[in-house]
Amino acid sequence: MVQRNRLFQSISHVIMILLCLFCLLPFIMLIASSITDEQVLVREGYSFLPKAFNLAAYKYLFTESSAIGRGYAITICVTVIGTVVNLLLTTLLAYPLSRRDLPHRGVFAFLIFFTMLFNGGLVPSYIMWTQYFHIKNTYAALIVPNLMLGAFYVIMMRTNFSANIPEAVIEAAKIDGAGEWLILSKIVLPMSLPIIATLTLMVGLQYWNDWTNGLYFISKDKYYSIQVLLNRMLQDVQFLMSGTSGNMSTGDLAASLPATGIKMAVAVVGALPVLIVYPFFQKYFVKGITVGAVKG
Secondary structure (H helix, E strand, C coil): CHHHHHHHHHHHHHHHHHHHHHHHHHHHHHHHHHCECHHHHHHHCCCCCCCCECCHHHHHHHHHHHHHHHHHHHHHHHHHHHHHHHHHHHHHHHHHHHCCCCCCHHHHHHHHHHHHHCCCCHHHHHHHHHHHCCCCCCHHHHCCCCCCCCHHHHHHHHHHHHHHCCHHHHHHHHHCCCCHHHHHHHHHCHHHHHHHHHHHHHHHHHHHHCCHHHHHHCCCHHHCCHHHHHHHHHHHHHHHHHCCCCCHHHHHHHHHCCHHHHHHHHHHHHHHHHHHHHHHHHHHHHHHHHHHHHHC
């Protein structure tokens, strides 16, 4: 029996190591390709170690370091504010839906679920946000549309509340004189740390990686988030490489640009802050799961 357990643990460790490598190796190749000379990439392909070290791609991206810094600052602020507001609204909507004594509970649940299946489309949404809410070229354009409140997150949190918060606990709190706000803040939320940590990670990553809202609603440089800014830089490189202009100086500039390396550097610059922050966030994520399991 002991030998079987050891064999199972050894096989599990090998599988986990392989899965970690499958997740880690693409990032290593991405970083290595971003600092490899363009000619070597074209001639010999990608590798896990840079065969010819070259920072030309990063020099191109950081030619306007002030724009990169501003883009990072905007993205960080948008991610923090958007995540907090999203979790607040999601919690305030999911908690009543989890209560069986809510009047017309089924109607509200159906309306929320309906938005997951159907939407008005891009053109009506664009007209609504720009013509009626006037969010174009504002920071609200990076926070509000499509991201501030999601039906999927509401259903996830409502299901968690219904499955993991016993009705007897809520009834006991009511008998002791606790109101709904006290029950939510002192009982429900502390017992729901795993789902809160999970949604924080999911919503935060969604805000950080979002560039479509900036593409649709932002046309002024001062409102560019880091993802929108990097996307515009990449489009500029592709335009120069397409050779649509007959200008000789432009052609020389396009020939000197490390197009492949710039694509890789764009991915690194966009993802690296998240990779750095995640290990620090992970301990709170694991702690939330542990506390939730003990209290459950």
